[in-house]
Amino acid sequence: MTSTLGFAILAVLARGDRTGYDIAAAMRRPVGYFWTAGHSQIHGELQKLRTACLVEFETAHGPGPQDKKVYRLTAAGEAALREWVTAPPRERVERDELVLKTYASWLADPETVRRLFADQLALHEARLADYEQAEASYDGPPPFGDPRFGNYATLRCGLGYERHRAEWCRWVLSQLGDGG
Structure with a gap:
């Protein structure tokens, strides 16, 4: 196999x-x-x-x-x-270390958690910018059957993921307040 x-x-x-x-x-x-x-x-x-x-x-x-x-x-x-x-994809076990850390974050210093999420936000925003630049190189989605269709479709998935993660990081930061 x-x-x-x-x-x-x-x-x-x-x-x-x-x-x-x-x-x-x-x-x-x-x-x-x-x-x-x-x-x-x-x-x-x-x-x-x-x-x-x-x-x-x-x-x-x-x-x-x-x-x-x-x-x-x-x-x-x-x-x-x-x-x-x-064939249907195998069921995958979800393992997201940042979500696990968030689950236990109430134990940590809020400023340290704030820095962690600010760093993660910057990382996801940088990836999003990279993906958006890659998307700009296309003139719309290639037709199905063209190998570039798979590139474009996976890029669209990555764009959605990075937008979601950046938004979630912003939300967590907003819940932590300004630190003052």
């Missing part, structure tokens, strides 16, 4: 052949907006995908002394990805 990370890698490869380095770069942006993985995780998962005959590679001359591996999706990999895309 392929892991979710494995399917993320298959989704990246469905857009074109890539080296492990290129896959890691795609996993940083745009995939990193909604799914993260380190280079070592990607490398290990590529080996599992290869063993399962979902990806294959060819070697090509690399920039250093060793050849580089250029991975591509196999027909079986594409079929597995197509099946996975429409």
